[in-house]
Amino acid sequence: MGIADKIKEIEDEMKRTQVNKATEFHLGLLKAKIAKLRRELIAAASKKGGGGPGFAVKRSGDATVVLIGPPSVGKSTLLNHITNAESRTAAYQFTTLTVVPGLMEYNGAKIQVLDLPGILVGASDGRGRGKEVLSVARTADLVLIMLDVFSTKDNFIYSELDAMGIRIDQKPPDVVITPKSRGGVTLNATVPLTHLNQKTIESILAVYGTHNADVVIREDVTSDQFIDVLVGNRRYVPSLLVLNKVDLVKKEYLGEIKKELGPFVPISAENNQNIEVLRKAIYDKLGMIRVYTKPRIGEADMKEPLMIRSGATVEDVIQKLHVKGLAEGFKFASIWGKSAKFGGQKVGMKHVLKDGDIIQIVSK
Numbered sequence: 001m002g003i004a005d006k007i008k009e010i011e012d013e014m015k016r017t018q019v020n021k022a023t024e025f026h027l028g029l030l031k032a033k034i035a036k037l038r039r040e041l042i043a044a045a046s047k048k049g050g051g052g053p054g055f056a057v058k059r060s061g062d063a064t065v066v067l068i069g070p071p072s073v074g075k076s077t078l079l080n081h082i083t084n085a086e087s088r089t090a091a092y093q094f095t096t097l098t099v100v101p102g103l104m105e106y107n108g109a110k111i112q113v114l115d116l117p118g119i120l121v122g123a124s125d126g127r128g129r130g131k132e133v134l135s136v137a138r139t140a141d142l143v144l145i146m147l148d149v150f151s152t153k154d155n156f157i158y159s160e161l162d163a164m165g166i167r168i169d170q171k172p173p174d175v176v177i178t179p180k181s182r183g184g185v186t187l188n189a190t191v192p193l194t195h196l197n198q199k200t201i202e203s204i205l206a207v208y209g210t211h212n213a214d215v216v217i218r219e220d221v222t223s224d225q226f227i228d229v230l231v232g233n234r235r236y237v238p239s240l241l242v243l244n245k246v247d248l249v250k251k252e253y254l255g256e257i258k259k260e261l262g263p264f265v266p267i268s269a270e271n272n273q274n275i276e277v278l279r280k281a282i283y284d285k286l287g288m289i290r291v292y293t294k295p296r297i298g299e300a301d302m303k304e305p306l307m308i309r310s311g312a313t314v315e316d317v318i319q320k321l322h323v324k325g326l327a328e329g330f331k332f333a334s335i336w337g338k339s340a341k342f343g344g345q346k347v348g349m350k351h352v353l354k355d356g357d358i359i360q361i362v363s364k
């Protein structure tokens with residue numbers, strides 16, 4: 001039996017099991033088993049370098065945005081309008097067969113946008129090279145989930161991403177699991193747990209061969225979230241929902257869709273409608289900030305900022321500068337601006353920068 005079949009078998013068992021207090025423990029165990037099998041699937045898809053020719057794409061620019069959606073919703077049409085790229089578009093499905101990169105400039109930031117083949121239900125199980133497509137999304141800083149006015153019911157995109165270990169619009173759970181050599185499982189929860197108890201945690205850990213560990217939980221996590229921490233290779237990626245081809249429907253109908261879908265950015269890629277709003281939404285959602293570098297002698301370069309993601313540290317800046325030996329010889333960085341307590345504050349690698357900061361890196 002292949003991995004996908006094994007997963008299917010357990011999923012079927014889960015469907016047959018009613019969800020209640022009495023079965024919660026058993027369901028947690030089944031979920032842990034599925035997660036373990038899925039990890040093997042994801043590892044296989046990623047090892048193939050994204051799966052054969054075309055899917056391994058070099059990251060470039062300051063951030064990477066990936067276009068994910070069903071076939072023919074207009075992903076390539078959009079790419080062609082917001083970037084310098086030319087991706088083939090056509091009125092039939094699966095026009096795009098590989099990953100097509102483009103570059104979008106906004107506010108001085110260079111944002112790489114990746115166009116991909118459309119995905120269908122079952123993509124995460126390999127349908128239509130779906131695994132390869134979805135694993136590209138694992139490397140994204142932002143996923144643009146694209147639907148058109150005909151496919152508003154296609155919310156399978158979210159579950160397909162989820163099955164590939166991509167957690168959309170979620171924060172990493174505040175759980176720390178530290179394996180140890182003996183002493184059993186010690187649970188330390190700082191909040192009341194309504195989804196998990198000692199027994200469930202022990203049995204989930206046992207699926208992964210862990211019988212001794214210190215577990216610290218600081219929020220009321222579900223068994224899914226606990227398993228995510230245990231499996232470890234999850235990606236937490238923000239998303240933006242884009243609804244294309246709004247030129248084909250009346251305004252009132254858009255209101256109806258909004259009730260169903262929640263917030264989205266309505267566009268017409270073909271007619272360039274609302275594209276500027278989308279470009280800004282992408283930039284805002286990425287949370288890009290500007291940091292200026294100052295040489296050891298002389299003034300900071302205020303013309304060409306480094307564009308980094310909000311939350312980035314001194315270490316991220318050093319990586320971005322691509323200066324040989326800079327990381328190895330790092331002594332400290334001096335900071336002027338919002339993240340500094342005072343002008344010229346000396347900080348270490350882990351210091352988090354803020355928009356407009358000036359940074360001077362001092363290394364041996």
Ligand SMILES: Nc1nc2c(ncn2[C@@H]2O[C@H](COP(=O)(O)OP(=O)(O)OP(=O)(O)O)[C@@H](O)[C@H]2O)c(=O)[nH]1
Binds near residue numbers: 075089097246
């Ligand atoms: N009416 C309308 N048609 C559009 C719009 N955007 C794209 N289309 C049409 O939709 C069809 C599919 O567009 P593509 O950009 O190739 O779609 P895709 O999502 O890249 O498709 P795959 O690569 O097959 O997954 C083409 O015939 C486009 O001309 C739009 O805003 N309005």
Ligand SMILES: [Mg+2]
Binds near residue numbers: 075076095096
């Ligand atoms: Mg396409």
